[in-house]
Structure formats: structure tokens, C-alpha cells
Amino acid sequence: MQYLMSVIHDRSDLATSDEEAAIDVFNDRLRAEGHWVFAGGLGVPDPATVIDNRGAQAVVTDGPFLESKEYLAGFWIIEAPDLDVALKLATEGSRACNRKIEVRPFL
Template sequence: MTQYFLTVPHDSASEPTMESMQEFDPAELAAVMAAVDEFNTALKDAGAFVFAAGLNPPSTAKTVEVVAGETRVLDEPFVEAPSYVGGFWVIEAPDEAAAVEWTAKAAAALQGRIEVRAVQEAPEG
């Protein structure tokens, strides 16, 4: 089966975090969290769940680069962008159509937008 990467975009201007989510309407937040839990359970029950996590915002990122043998650690994301990956799932699905079906369920649970892409397979040989 192919693995697919489902990403949850966030707005760079607001950088939502678990702490800032506490400012949401408690009933709405509880409903979204329950929907995500239900989605995760469905993935697990179907054998499609591989891994999922939320990410801290880009303002917490460090970028490490090696140039001419010298390692530099920068207190910044590797790219400035209007949105960023705030969380993700890695799932297994038999084909793209099935991955898109799971992605639609994730988008419904979060009531937002989700991107899905296949994970590259290792080259044969």
C-alpha cells in the first residue's frame, strides 16, 4: 500500500497553538476534537493509520545548514510563507482515490482544508 501525507495548513499571521485554541468557543473546540478523535479511530480501525501529530509554529523553528563544512543553526523557519504545516497524518491507502476519501473525512473533522500527497517510494535497484 502507498503511504500518503495529509497536511493541515495554518495561517502564519495567527500561528494557532494548543494554548490559543483555548480561546475558541469551548463547545466548538470540543466538537472538533471529538470529530478528530472519531476520524483517528476510523483510520486505526481500517488499518490505515500510520502516524499523526501537531507541530509547533514556525516561530519556534531552527534551521540547520552546512555550508563549506561549517554548521550554522538559525533561529528561523527555512522558508517564510503565508501559511505553514500545523499538523499532519501519515496514512496508508490502496490508491489515490481512497487517500482522497480519507482526506475529505479529515477536512470535515477539522472543518477546514487538508492537502494530501503520496509519499515517494524508494527507487528499485
């Protein structure tokens, strides 16, 4: 079972060096214990571009699809047998990156 752990942030600052170090430790653990699938960090959503090609012609919109104070600042995709394990990992991940985390199952 795979889960998406979304990192939620509401300021424009990037991870501090302490946070980055803690994230590295956490990532190593995910790999060592077989939970690691993929992860990545994102900056502020400002440079985002939305493409909608459902109609006759692709429409390009400058900016994120959703204007909100909180935004997706990064994510992990993890492998876990059930939600209890995923929530435990998310608890540690939230402490490591010092941000809120949303846990969502893949279909």
C-alpha cells in the same frame, strides 16, 4: 502505498475542543480500517530552527525555512491503496480538523 496528509493553517489558534473531539473520532476510524500509520499536531512555525550542515560548519538559523502566511499545522501519514481512497480520507480529515489538507504520495 503511503500518503502524507499535511494540515494547512493560516492563523495561530490551536484546535478547539470540538475539533479535537472530531479528530479523535477520525483517528479511531483510521486505526479501525487499517489506514493509520502516524499523525501529529504542530504549533505555529515560529519556534522552528533550521540547521544547514552541508558546508564546513553547521549553520543555525532561527525561524522557519519558509516565511509564508500558511504553514504546516500537523500531519497524518496514511496507508491507502490509491489516490481515490486517500482523497476520501483527506476529505473527512479536513472536515474533522476544520482545516485545509494537502495530499502527497510518498515515493
